[in-house]
Amino acid sequence: xxxxxxxxxxxxGAATRERIVEAAADLILARGVGGTxxxxxxxxxxxxxxxxxxxxxxxKSELVGAIAAFQAExxxxxxxxxxxxxxxxxxxxxxxxxxxxxxxxxxxxxxxxGSLAGxxxxxxxxxxxxxxxxxxxxRGYLQAGAERMRESGLLRADAxxxxxxxxxxxxxxxxxxLTQTMCSIEPLAAALxxxxxxxxxxxx
Amino acid sequence: xxxxxxxxxxxxGAATRERIVEAAADLILARGVGGTxxxxxxxxxxxxxxxxxxxxxxxKSELVGAIAAFQAExxxxxxxxxxxxxxxxxxxxxxxxxxxxxxxxxxxxxxxxGSLAGxxxxxxxxxxxxxxxxxxxxRGYLQAGAERMRESGLLRADAxxxxxxxxxxxxxxxxxxLTQTMCSIEPLAAALxxxxxxxxxxxx
DNA sequence: GAATCATTGGACCCATCGGTCCAGAAAGCT
DNA sequence: AGCTTTCTGGACCGATGGGTCCAATGATTC
Numbered sequence: 401x402x403x404x405x406x407x408x409x410x411x412x413g414a415a416t417r418e419r420i421v422e423a424a425a426d427l428i429l430a431r432g433v434g435g436t437x438x439x440x441x442x443x444x445x446x447x448x449x450x451x452x453x454x455x456x457x458x459x460k461s462e463l464v465g466a467i468a469a470f471q472a473e474x475x476x477x478x479x480x481x482x483x484x485x486x487x488x489x490x491x492x493x494x495x496x497x498x499x500x501x502x503x504x505x506x507x508x509x510x511x512x513x514g515s516l517a518g519x520x521x522x523x524x525x526x527x528x529x530x531x532x533x534x535x536x537x538x539r540g541y542l543q544a545g546a547e548r549m550r551e552s553g554l555l556r557a558d559a560x561x562x563x564x565x566x567x568x569x570x571x572x573x574x575x576x577x578l579t580q581t582m583c584s585i586e587p588l589a590a591a592l593x594x595x596x597x598x599x600x601x602x603x604x
Numbered sequence: 605x606x607x608x609x610x611x612x613x614x615x616x617g618a619a620t621r622e623r624i625v626e627a628a629a630d631l632i633l634a635r636g637v638g639g640t641x642x643x644x645x646x647x648x649x650x651x652x653x654x655x656x657x658x659x660x661x662x663x664k665s666e667l668v669g670a671i672a673a674f675q676a677e678x679x680x681x682x683x684x685x686x687x688x689x690x691x692x693x694x695x696x697x698x699x700x701x702x703x704x705x706x707x708x709x710x711x712x713x714x715x716x717x718g719s720l721a722g723x724x725x726x727x728x729x730x731x732x733x734x735x736x737x738x739x740x741x742x743r744g745y746l747q748a749g750a751e752r753m754r755e756s757g758l759l760r761a762d763a764x765x766x767x768x769x770x771x772x773x774x775x776x777x778x779x780x781x782l783t784q785t786m787c788s789i790e791p792l793a794a795a796l797x798x799x800x801x802x803x804x805x806x807x808x
Numbered sequence: 809g810a811a812t813c814a815t816t817g818g819a820c821c822c823a824t825c826g827g828t829c830c831a832g833a834a835a836g837c838t
Numbered sequence: 839a840g841c842t843t844t845c846t847g848g849a850c851c852g853a854t855g856g857g858t859c860c861a862a863t864g865a866t867t868c
Contacts, residue, residue: 410814410865432726434638438856448817449857459857510725517785518719522636532785566782566791567798571771574778574795578770581721581736587770591778594771597805598798614835614844641825652847653827663827 417455420445425467429512433464433519461527464516471512472534476541478502486545487552492599496592503576503588510580513538514573539569546599559602571595621659624649629671633716637668637723665731668720675716676738680745682706690749691756696803700796707780707792714784717742718777743773750803763806775799 409417423445427436438460442449456462476483479502482495503509513534520528543565549555555564575591613621627649631640642664646653660666680687683706686699707713717738724732747769753759759768779795 408814412865413814416815430726432638432723434636434723435727437854439854450818450859451816453857454815510722514781515722518714518781519636519638519723521714521784522634523639528785535782535785563794564798566794567775570778570782570791570795571775571798572778573781574774574776577718577722577777577781578739578774580725581732581739587774590767590770591774594768594775594802595798598801601801601805612844616835617845620845642827643825654829654848655846657827658845664825 413455416447416451420447420452420455420463421466421470424463425470425512426508428464428467428516429471429510430508433460433516434523461524464520464524465527465530468513468516468531468534471516472538475502475512476538479541483541486542487548488554489600489603491545492596496596499572499592500585500589503579504585509576509583511573511576514576515580535569535573539565542568553604555599555602556604564599564602567598568595571598617659620651620655624651624656624659624667625670625674628667629674629716630712632668632671632720633675633714634712637664637720638727665728668724668728669731669734672717672720672735672738675720676742679706679716680742683745687745690746691752692758693804693807695749696800700800703776703796704789704793707783708789713780713787715777715780718780719784739773739777743769746772757808759803759806760808768803768806771802772799775802 420441424436424441427440427444431440438449438452441463442452452463453459456466458465479495479498482491482498485491486495503511513531517528517531517535520531543561546555546559546561546564550557550559550561555561571591571594572588575588578587578591579585624645628640628645631644631648635644642653642656645667646656656667657663660670662669683699683702686695686702689695690699707715717735721732721735721739724735747765750759750763750765750768754761754763754765759765775795775798776792779792782791782795783789
């Protein structure tokens with residue numbers, strides 16, 4: 401979870417911190433980590449350099465970590481309630497629709513977590529591992545759903561929930577990458593429909 | 605295709621240029637565009653700054669473009685001969701195996717093209733579009749194969765080759781992303797197997 | 809109301825980065 | 839040979855980057 405921010409936070413301070421995270425999240429989503437300077441963030445949040453380091457003593461890396469956590473929470477939330485109850489075929493379909501609705505409505509394309517992880521792997525491996533944890537957690541929800549479907553008999557007993565979740569999640573991330581490079585939501589839709597078809601192949 | 609390098613190249617010059625591209629490709633694959641400075645490249649190729657700008661007048665952006673073309677060619681080549689003849693189920697399976705063999709044998713994980721496109725989208729959109737072209741070309745081979753399979757009756761007449769290719773390609777790219785963040789080849793294998801299962805769903 | 813601590817503002821520092829420039833070495837060409 | 843063109847080395851530059859520091863301003867508590 402990175403470094404714990406142990407310093408006391410007054411309500412005002414907490415508000416400032418959150419303002420920084422939210423605005424910086426948008427900037428980095430649009431222009432990447434390398435393409436966003438602390439000065440950009442300072443300007444975009446109407447704060448000063450000292451505040452950035454006051455709330456994120458670890459500097460840019462720690463800020464990026466906070467942003468990743470924030471984006472992960474936001475993305476997961478957009479998939480609820482389906483994400484927690486992937487016990488039926490209808491729930492998976494609803495999940496698919498919620499994902500497409502979420503990313504289709506965003507002004508920017510691409511996955512805030514996946515692209516972050518990809519970019520960080522080279523520069524800041526420690527932080528990248530941190531971000532990858534969010535991806536694992538996300539994938540865990542899919543796997544948990546698949547496991548319950550197997551237990552309830554909707555999936556065959558010889559189905560491999562881990563592998564299925566991996567496959568679906570890869571389709572999701574790849575669809576998002578293509579959605580970004582092609583500036584269209586179609587790749588994501590095709591990828592998810594394909595992934596769900598794969599899942600149904602393991603139906604009992 | 606970007607800027608045409610119209611200057612004359614002696615054999616020696618061409619060799620130097622190629623040496624730069626190859627070494628820089630490895631560096632950027634490992635540490636990303638933002639994480640690799642021209643000085644790193646200069647050191648890694650035993651050349652001087654002036655040579656970099658002599659062979660790539662457009663600077664770093666042009667060099668990145670050349671690297672993308674080089675990597676694209678290398679990656680496509682690794683998938684041959686299957687990539688050109690995806691007319692049978694066996695060919696698709698052979699293609700899957702060649703992809704896994706190629707990426708599994710590499711010291712670094714992740715797709716040289718996909719991660720490049722993702723990182724560049726924010727900083728250098730023009731160059732990103734250039735790189736995305738390579739992705740489109742790659743995807744085109746899959747689509748062409750699917751189309752031939754439909755014509756030959758191996759795929760149902762109502763199958764949508766474009767959508768199928770999109771789905772398979774998304775699985776591939778997503779699998780590579782997860783392969784990178786999880787430091788394992790398993791995600792790619794699961795993703796590709798899932799994608800091929802999807803394809804078989806459209807079998808006649 | 810005084811002391812303490814979180815909160816701002818912004819000037820400042822130094823390393824690094826992409827890029828320029830020029831002078832010299834090497835290679836072709838006639 | 840002698841001239842032209844390509845090739846190479848590396849010093850240099852201006853801009854920008856992340857990060858530090860200190861002084862001032864609030865807010866809280868006793």
